[in-house]
Amino acid sequence: MIAAAPDQTAPPLCVLGIETSCDETGVALYDTRRGLLAHALHSQVELHAGYGGVVPELASRDHVRRVLPLVRRVLEEAGETGDTLDGVAYTAGPGLLGALLVGASVARSLAWGWGLPAVAVHHMEGHLLAPLLEDPAPEFPFVALLVSGGHTLLVDVQGVGRYRILGESLDDAAGEAFDKTAKLLGLGYPGGPALARLAAEGDPGRFRFPRPMTDRPGLDFSFSGLKTRALTAFRDTPPDATLAADVARAFEDAVVDTLAIKCRRALEQTGHGRLVVAGGVGANRRLRAALQVMAADRGGAVFFPRAEFCTDNGAMIALAGALRLQAGERAGLEIQARARWSLEGV
Known part of the structure; x- marks a missing residue:
């Protein structure tokens, strides 16, 4: 039986996760030994309510305003800095292309500036693995x-x-x-x-x-x-x-x-x-x-997953990114974003 959890025999990893695929800006820190250290989420419900649905351009602009303040907030709450992290994970698709590019650009830039590996995460893989944040976790x-x-x-x-x-x-x-x-x-x-x-x-x-x-x-x-x-x-x-x-x-x-x-x-x-x-x-x-x-x-x-992790969030991206980094996966220097992306092609 394979446990659906981080490899506790591997060196611990502390990973920053960034989610901007649609109308929520999510940022979180996940440690493979200590679990979820901090997470923050900004919902755009009020922004889009008057239109009766998500307006992609407004979503992208709001992600630009929110993502870095949320990164600072999460790092401060967890008592971590770029020097103490081991990687940065970001949602690369599927989703609204403009929104995805905001998170991907910020994550890839932070990883480059901090000298850390980055990993591109499939949005639905993040959801699929979200119950691993709970106790007990599925196998x-x-x-x-x-x-x-x-x-x-x-x-x-x-x-x-x-x-x-x-x-x-x-x-x-x-x-x-x-x-x-x-x-x-x-x-x-x-x-x-x-x-x-x-x-x-x-x-x-x-x-x-x-x-x-x-x-x-x-x-x-x-x-x-x-x-x-x-x-x-x-x-x-x-x-x-x-x-x-x-x-x-x-x-x-x-x-x-x-x-x-x-x-x-x-x-x-x-x-x-x-x-x-x-x-x-x-x-x-x-x-x-x-x-x-x-x-x-x-x-x-x-x-x-708990109700707050059913909707889009950074915690699931940080977790999925940590598992992929443990498996040796790394993203190149290019900024990856895909509006469509088959889960079977991950």
């Missing part, structure tokens, strides 16, 4: 459900860098479908958490939406039809005081059931007993409860 191998605003993936994880995609969304990611459905219901931005709060007030028996692609073999997902089904129910039903909440509940139940069914299939297909769940939608309470019941029924276990 390899496991199935990972990566579920966020931009991605919905099921991955067979054999070790760091050894990933095989089992299934993915063919249209909207689950988080994207949450946000779009929330907008249809007149909820604010970000829509996913708002829809989940409203769904808690809904009647689970009033509407029942389909569980897409569960009536056929396979592990791919499709959530765009659920968004349309929610719109139809909301538009064609005579309005009353609970209509929006009832539609939200039916939508959330359908997404949660679909994800749980596909996760069970993935565990059965791979023979693994451990499931790791990460990404922003992984903070959804109903999803967590459903997956815990499913895993327990199979005699397995499910692992989640």
Whole structure:
């Protein structure tokens, strides 16, 4: 059995991680012996709220303003300096190219100035490994459900860098479908958490939406039809005081059931007993409860990062970077950023 944790027999590494792939600026320090030393996050929710979604140019400009002050804050909190670090990790993709370039440029420049190695990290690998920040941490191998605003993936994880995609969304990611459905219901931005709060007030028996692609073999997902089904129910039903909440509940139940069914299939297909769940939608309470019941029924276990590490953050990048630096990986002097980047190509 391979432990999904830093190699404690190797020399300890203290790594600075920088995350700027979308609308959060995250910075953290992770030590392979001492664990997470410090982390800081700035969210751009208020900046983009008036537009109903992320504006890439505004996101990039805000990262420019925030990243270095957050680096200073994290170093001061941990009592570290560039002279005491062993490496710098940064999110190189996938994500908004302009936003990625901010973090990549700053990280690569700091590494060069401090005379340290740098390592480029895949954003989804960071999410996938985020549960390793918790105690107990999962062991390899496991199935990972990566579920966020931009991605919905099921991955067979054999070790760091050894990933095989089992299934993915063919249209909207689950988080994207949450946000779009929330907008249809007149909820604010970000829509996913708002829809989940409203769904808690809904009647689970009033509407029942389909569980897409569960009536056929396979592990791919499709959530765009659920968004349309929610719109139809909301538009064609005579309005009353609970209509929006009832539609939200039916939508959330359908997404949660679909994800749980596909996760069970993935565990059965791979023979693994451990499931790791990460990404922003992984903070959804109903999803967590459903997956815990499913895993327990199979005699397995499910692992989640704490809620603050479900969304984008620097801690997961620092951790993933430390593991890759321990394995001998180093980035060249060029600044790497990729808007698209397959996890299997890491």
